[in-house]
Amino acid sequence: MTNPDVLVIGAGITGAAAALELAQSGASVEIVDTYGPAAMASGWTLAGVRQSGRHPAEMPLAQAAVAGWPTLAERLGGETHYRQEGNLRLACTEAEIAHIKGLVDSHRAQGLDLDFLPTLEDVRTITPALSDRVMAASFCPTDGHADPNATVASFIAAGARHGVRLSTGEAVERFETQGGKIVAALTATRRITPGAVVLAGGVQVNRLLEPLGAAIPFRITIVTVIRSTPTAPILKPVLGTAGAVFAARQEWNGRLRFTSGSEPFVGTLTERDGRPFAAPNIRRLRDTIDRVGAVLPPVLDCEIEAVWGGLLDLTPDALPVIDRAPGLDNLVVAAGFSGHGFCIGPVTGPLAADLALGRPPRLSLEAFRFARFNALDGPAAPLTLHG
Numbered sequence: 001m002t003n004p005d006v007l008v009i010g011a012g013i014t015g016a017a018a019a020l021e022l023a024q025s026g027a028s029v030e031i032v033d034t035y036g037p038a039a040m041a042s043g044w045t046l047a048g049v050r051q052s053g054r055h056p057a058e059m060p061l062a063q064a065a066v067a068g069w070p071t072l073a074e075r076l077g078g079e080t081h082y083r084q085e086g087n088l089r090l091a092c093t094e095a096e097i098a099h100i101k102g103l104v105d106s107h108r109a110q111g112l113d114l115d116f117l118p119t120l121e122d123v124r125t126i127t128p129a130l131s132d133r134v135m136a137a138s139f140c141p142t143d144g145h146a147d148p149n150a151t152v153a154s155f156i157a158a159g160a161r162h163g164v165r166l167s168t169g170e171a172v173e174r175f176e177t178q179g180g181k182i183v184a185a186l187t188a189t190r191r192i193t194p195g196a197v198v199l200a201g202g203v204q205v206n207r208l209l210e211p212l213g214a215a216i217p218f219r220i221t222i223v224t225v226i227r228s229t230p231t232a233p234i235l236k237p238v239l240g241t242a243g244a245v246f247a248a249r250q251e252w253n254g255r256l257r258f259t260s261g262s263e264p265f266v267g268t269l270t271e272r273d274g275r276p277f278a279a280p281n282i283r284r285l286r287d288t289i290d291r292v293g294a295v296l297p298p299v300l301d302c303e304i305e306a307v308w309g310g311l312l313d314l315t316p317d318a319l320p321v322i323d324r325a326p327g328l329d330n331l332v333v334a335a336g337f338s339g340h341g342f343c344i345g346p347v348t349g350p351l352a353a354d355l356a357l358g359r360p361p362r363l364s365l366e367a368f369r370f371a372r373f374n375a376l377d378g379p380a381a382p383l384t385l386h387g
């Protein structure tokens with residue numbers, strides 16, 4: 001298939017969800033990925049599925065996504081291991097309590113069901129294992145979490161049943177353009193001539209966008225991720241903190257997965273066992289264990305199964321780009337998710353598909369346009385939550 005109706009670059013959650021939507025709409029679709037499904041952010045992720053803590057512009061996407069997650073596995077005919085067990089955002093200082101209260105007020109004004117739990121006793125009704133460092137929390141009962149690898153695999157399998165072809169181990173190296181359109185995408189061995197392209201390449205999109213003068217102005221940061229071996233149930237909701245210094249959840253299989261805050265990525269993306277790998281350093285690892293252990297002491301007795309670095313693509317306003325590339329009618333870009341694109345992937349993929357098919361998008365994309373960067377001037381957005 002060298003001339004699919006739509007070429008999707010990237011087999012993360014965004015590309016996999018876009019491909020399924022495109023194929024279900026009758027398009028012939030090929031996905032190309034340098035590695036394979038969920039090889040980058042969609043595998044590195046914490047995989048929280050949350051509306052709480054969202055920017056107002058992203059809230060409609062998060063609410064639409066959360067409405068769809070409970071039945072997603074059934075729709076895909078595969079596993080997601082989705083659990084709607086809430087999101088608990090902890091406050092351990094007076095300043096953090098004030099921050100959380102502000103978050104609760106602003107979200108309630110937007111119609112989100114978010115509770116403020118004013119005492120440790122209240123917070124322990126949700127998670128008894130928390131230490132007495134915790135003073136208060138917000139709790140969003142409709143938030144949750146899912147298994148990212150299983151979810152992406154289910155999207156890919158559902159796409160395959162609708163005729164999506166997946167080509168792995170092959171990178172798109174550049175585009176050929178003519179008359180305001182992409183006419184070909186070149187890999188080391190092929191010249192693919194699609195009708196349209198959905199570029200869902202995560203932190204690597206600018207390699208293809210820069211030569212077109214359409215780079216997204218994001219900075220890349222790294223988050224340390226630690227996964228334990230399976231352990232007794234201690235945590236149902238996703239845990240976050242007012243200051244975004246860590247997040248944690250317990251997977252359906254008992255493994256704990258916890259993440260640090262993020263900091264500038266100064267290392268190199270290498271490969272390990274044929275997969276992209278960003279090494280976390282020992283200081284970040286120690287800090288993360290200390291911070292999580294201070295509020296959830298049982299984690300200190302768990303065995304570590306794996307440690308990795310996850311890269312984030314932080315745009316200046318911490319919102320993604322879901323738009324046609326400037327001056328290129330048939331190139332749709334969906335990237336710059338700024339550490340919170342997993343939850344909304346089942347919605348952002350179809351939104352990118354809408355644009356690629358020339359349909360009106362099902363939700364407003366005004367806040368996610370390239371053009372907004374021309375007007376943005378000032379300091380970068382503060383670090384947002386990735387949990």
Ligand SMILES: Cc1cc2nc3c(=O)[nH]c(=O)nc-3n(C[C@H](O)[C@H](O)[C@H](O)COP(=O)(O)OP(=O)(O)OC[C@H]3O[C@@H](n4cnc5c(N)ncnc54)[C@H](O)[C@@H]3O)c2cc1C
Pocket residue numbers: 009010011012013014015016032033034035036037038039040041042043044045046047048049050170171172173200201202203204205208223224225259309310311312334335337338339340341342343344345386387
């Ligand atoms: C540590 C961490 C924690 C996170 N926590 C959460 C969370 O709790 N909740 C949440 O909603 N989000 C979270 N996120 C963010 C979320 O995981 C990402 O926003 C989301 O997975 C992005 O998916 P994607 O499909 O757009 O990109 P990716 O999953 O990064 O996929 C991009 C794919 O494109 C491929 N590719 C790139 N360039 C090319 C090319 N030229 N040719 C071929 N293939 C190419 C790559 O190999 C890759 O497989 C977190 C992210 C990290 C790193």
